[in-house]
Amino acid sequence: MSQITMTQAINRAIDEAMAEDEGVILLGEDVAAKQGGGVFKISSGLTEKYGEQRIRATPISEQAIVGACVGAALAGFRPIAEIMLMNFVTVAMDQIVNHAAKLRFMSGGQTNVPMVIRTTTGVGVGFGGQHSDMLEAWFAHVAGLKVVTPSNAADAQGLMRAAIACNDPVIFIENILCYGQKSDDPGPGHVVPLGKARVAREGGDCTIVTYGRTVLDALEVAETLAAEGISVEVVDLRTIAPYDEATVTASVEKTGRAVVLHEAVKQYGAGAEIAARLNEKLFGRLKAPVARIGGAFSAVPMANALEQAWIPGKPAIADAVRGAMAWKG
């Protein structure tokens, strides 16, 4: 079977959506052909096909980019905003939180904002404190936003199609370290519905609930632990908010143990919400407290040695699972 990288997969999803609907447009810094098709080349080849009216390279103006997408969405378009890096999304928080997320509600359903904010981030490439954060919890906390992140190329393609088709605003988080990762090519027209998690590996002793790049770490850890006789199930959320609670609960009900893992800072992270809901649903049936693993409580450091100490490493993930297995109450 032929393979596809995450970069190619996202490009294909946008390409397909643009071919189907004139209202799909892409706005962002450097995204047009003249600027090279985006810093991460996601929009490569699209200007040639759809023109500069639909692939609009913008000034460095995140509020204006997101605001223009909100307005175009209100008029019935399905705009995609490329915000180069997740930390830069913070510049546009007013447009996202006060407008994109709330206009459907505040208008009593008269208007809606079908837009996607694509952004990328990731710890491990030495970009330091203002280019690496995973801020998904900020957005998951806001009623009216959907938050999505793929862990593999095929899902990236399918989730992007679903995000563009969604009639509400979607924050679509890509990971810089995953762009080159390959999946089996799912072929054209592939759609992965929002709000549906994937059991990435089946197991019976402990569930690791995670999303994005750390799914890959979880799968490696599961392989390591299998050699120790521990059977780990890995649930890839794919949509962080609203997340597929049924799949997560069913998995943990089966295994009785859960480790919630994310690259974002652990404190007040999405893992806290998932752990709390597992307690609400399964208290008394859990064989160990739900464990949480996340990034350290500091800015992301630049030096590789510090960065690797900051990020939740595979040994720590494995230890958390072993700890859950050894729990005696």
Added chain:
Amino acid sequence: MTEPAIDRDKLRDIYTRTMRVARADEKFRSLLMTGKLAVIYYTVRGQELVSAAAMAALEPSDYLVTTYRGQHDQIAKGVPLNRLFAEIAGKAGGTCRGKGGSMHITHPASGVMVTTGVVGSGLPIANGLALASQNRGDGKVTMVCFGDGATNIGAFHEAMNMAQLWKLPVIFLCQNNRYGEHTAFADHTKVDSIVTRAAAYGMVGVKVDGNDAIAMYNTTKAAVDRARAGEGPTLIEAMCYRMLGHFFGSDFSYMPGEHLSEMAAEDPLPRLRRLMLDHQFSEAELDAIVADLDAQMEAAAEFAANSPLPGPEEIRRDVFEEEIAA
């Protein structure tokens, strides 16, 4: 006799819109004063004519984005009074089923796409509406209204630059009412006029006496025509006064005495009345317009009073397209 620089029907239209705004504002303040309504309300007293003349230059299908002090813009653009009154009162029969209130009036059928409670945030959104029109070639223009206070926030700068860069069919209408909340213009801005900023974006900028009906209408019409012809955006600075406090009931002792007397002398309502009489409209005709409007206000207030309260299930609706499970 004054030489008419404006079509008589258009002048009557502007008068009717102005008085619709004025009588509605009067009605809201009376409902608040008598305790029949207890809500946050940003009075538009003093800015009636600016909106009326501007909206008279737009088509009903053109888009409008406005701000929390926006009842004049919404009413002049054509939002139905019953629904507007009910929304301000937080009733189920309101434009937004009581979920928006006066700061978030939305009525796409009248072209009112967004009313924002965040100063300056409407400008980037207006660009997007205009961008959609530009790509579709639907001939619509977008107007965004904001105050002088909104011109010192970053969104203003980003939006102005982007609009001019892409020659978007948008009209930036700054209603310079000389106060940003409690701070006088000279205490928040060093240049004399907002309109001088247009040059920084290579944009056409026009300053106009917003209380001069004919000048205000003609200025707006020229900007609308330019936008529709694909010639790009315009920044209009319409000089006016906010004749009462920041919000209903708030103290405005920070306004100096000479400002208050200058304001009273420039009151757009008697000034427009004189203009109408100069243009051979009779007192009786003008009075009849106002009497008809007052009947509409009574009906709207009654509609709002009788409209049911929204039920708690509304909290789960319109967060997303699909209702959230109870």
